[in-house]
Amino acid sequence: MAELNRAELNAIELDGVVKEYLSHGEVVQAVKGVTLDIAEGEFFSLLGPSGCGKTTTMRMIAGFEEPSRGVVRLHGADVTNVPPNKRDINMVFQSYALFPHMNVWDNVAFGLKQRRTPQEEIRRRVGEMLEIVDLAGREKRRPREMSGGQQQRVALARALVNRPRALLLDEPLGALDLKLRQAMQIELKRIQREVGITFVYVTHDQSEALTMSDRIAVMNDGLVEQLGGPREIYEKPASAFVAGFIGTSNLLTGVAAGGVLELGGGRVLVPGRDGEVTVTVRPEKITISLDKPDGEVSVVPGTVGEVVYLGTYNSYAVRLGDGTEVTVFQQNAHDATTTAERGDPVWLSWPAQHSYAIGSRSTP
Amino acid sequence: MSHLHDPAFLRGMTQPRTRREAFRIAGLSAAGLALAACGVQGQKAAPPKADAVKDYWSKQTKHGRVVFANWPEYMPEDQAPLKKFQSETGISYQYKEVIQENAEFFGKADPVLRAGQSLGYDIVVMTNGVQLQHMIQLGYCVALDHSKLPNFAANAGATYKNRAYDPGSTYTVPYTSGVTGIAYNTKYVKDDITSIEALFDPKYKGRVGMMGDAQEIANFGMIALGVNPEKSTEADWKKAGEKLKAQRDAGIVRKYYDQSYIDAVSKGDIWVTMAWSGDVFQRQLAGEPVKFVVPEEGGTIWTDNMLIPKGAANPVDALMLMDYLYQPVVAAELDEFIQYVTPVPGVQDILKEKAAKATGEDKEALEQMVASPLMFPSEADYAKLHTYTTLTTQQEQVFNPIFQSITQA
């Protein structure tokens, strides 16, 4: 991509951003060099376990932290050393950080007042925004008089009312219960589509990221492990870490010869690979059968261990000849073919395109 | 940081008066609680009848112990006089330095004695003044049995046997006396101060210390006007009040001091001040540039007195200790340490003899003491010294406001 286009297309750019702290006299790198382009209007997630550097990365975008090295650009302008109050982006904080001494209206109007927006316009925009987040009529409430979901929406309104060029959300749903969280995920996505601005979403919850994001950056240990769409990340994890962190994944390791990995009396197809290799395959891609299947598929024998009934599907733990345990999900469809039980010898099989040889740089 | 090594500075930091202040405040709350607990009853005592006194003493016996409550720095640290008393009489003693201020002590003692309980002390030392007067008036003092005070009869000076505030020494015998006069800092004042007028001299504007105590300051106001405080009238008080008010309004007075005047004059915060003789004498011996004079117009002599509080457990032993302290040799030993005016005139000769035998620094110090008018005032000195005015309760209610309205404006 030409540099010229990059600035036009991207809301946010990080170039080789590093953040170092001094902790007990030692330099600790929280972020070890992140380069990212986040496009205008994109729903972009930073996903990773706690301590992976995702929050620090977001705080550098917001301006609460200054990068030790590297450049942060917003819409092409270098803002690396610009304080947060001079950046045209807003943030929804973890646990919301609403102003406890102000009512809903004053919370939402805060940013507009700081920018000296005319009274009339403030009234109109705050009113509209409270409509959007479904809080009209609750203007006089104090934050502590509201439920978690309502507070969440106040926080969202407080940020969005300023019509920022981008919205940063730091684990915004973390404090909500599952039902509400799922509802809010859909709500957030709807609002994002309506207002059409860039969302940068920090979360450790992979399902949340997969549900809402256009693109996801999976972070680990201060670095981006993989950057891509939800499907790409799920189906083609670039590392054992990503494979393990996103969903459930089986890792099979061995020495391949001529595109075939011999494993405990079976074979795993790894086209074009030779030598030491790790293969990942998702549990739901595997078929379990009592008879050895035919065709150009990967086939390995094993013995059924635990069988767990999970409603829409069953989960099987199958032990291979070399001791590796493989998880298999099988739909409880009306025509379910297998009724394998504990102790049964079975065959596991999957098409070659569902297993990927990955670099095993790191493990979760 | 030469100041930190300044002995005056260090001593100032550890002055006992700091504790006095603390006790004063504790006393305030104690008084409040006492009032809450029992309300306020009058207890004016009639003068004791001779029979009753005899009757009281005939019932008392020696118990072999005595508790002595006194002021700080009023007893040699080794307590030698008391130890000798113990070995000679077999009476064991407890010596407690619990009295820091008359008002505060009275404030604490009043509710206890009012309730008819014992203070836990057999001898208490109080200065002649309002509080001692109240102690006597309220019947808080045991009338003394003078048949058991032969040393007092034999050795006390005439002026100490007949004191206006306790005629006939009915309730008290003196422990020691002191003089209120003028002290000045010779570093700042180059003239020899002789007159009380120095305290009113605009030359020392803002550098004069006066005492906050109503009696002390009233005396000096009257002495400055040529009035004898002992024979003063209400009109004299008012005139003195005017003079003192004018002195204050002219900005001559820096502050109305309590015990802290001695630090202030030693440091040079004030240059000329009303002062108590013993304090100044001790500072002089410590090498500080302070000098004490009894103004030619006169000064005040006050006395700290021993008394037996009502309800004392061991009055006979107390009486024996009181009398013991009137042996000239014992009194001399005591006075050599406290350096105020002893009520036993014979002490001067004893110290003279001791000085003759001593050598070096000891000799010098003893000679200084013997020659000091602050410890052994001459007849002429005594003639100039007035005592506090004895006031009735009604007079007090006129007297106090006149002078407190000046010191506590």
Add this chain to the structure above:
Amino acid sequence: MKRLTPYLLALPSWMWLAVFLVVPLAAMASVSLQTGNAIDGFAMTFSFSNYADALGRYSTQLVRSLWYGGLATVAMLVIGYPVAYWIAFKGGSRKSVYLFLLLLPFFVSFVLRTISWGFLLADDGVLFGTLKGWGLLPADFHVLATTVAVVGGLTYNFLPFMILPIYVALERVDPRVVEAAYDLYASRTAAFRRVVLPLSLPGVFAGVLMTFVPATADPVNAQVLGGTGNTMIGNIIQTEYLTNLNYPTASALSFTLMAVLLIGIFIYARALGTENVLEAAAR
């Protein structure tokens, strides 16, 4: 029985209140209306004129005490707020060390500390003696025995009681709330004025109460550091109680002082908006 248990458990506190608050106050109220003297005794005459007399004689000192107490409180606020702010937000892991250092001088008795100030501020003492030696101050410059010394002493002596409640309030302010203000375009000043300050008001309220009341009633600073014309109402009450044994006047003055302070606190609470303060405190 079970229903009574909480009341029984509260009984000691009620007794404590009764013995140490209600009874003394009632007794003091009674004494304040009596006449007489310590020797002949006091009798209840319901002489409300005690109050008029006491006020007539000592209104100067009462007004002066309120004035000094107010000045000292303002000074404490001006000094204490930044200190509390600094410890709460910049203290980092050493917060407790700073708080300890702040409290360290207060392990020494109140009176002794005040007297030490007398030494520090002596005309030719450590501070002014040195400055005068360098010719930076005129020879007759002095602070002791002036209003400045008394108000300064009050300020110093009660400062921790201002700092600690403010510190506690500031400490409770979520740093993310402050960040939210920055994020919403507030400058440092605006974030402080619109967010940090309002959130710390309960601390300020408590701090002012805890300092103004004792500072106004304090007798020690005026006595040790003051000069002529610096007498405060606490000194007067003390003299009336201990020296003059004029219990009715002392009681009447104590009550008057208490009433004036209570009214002052009430007005202050209204002015600051108790509702907001209490609400913020209830967070």
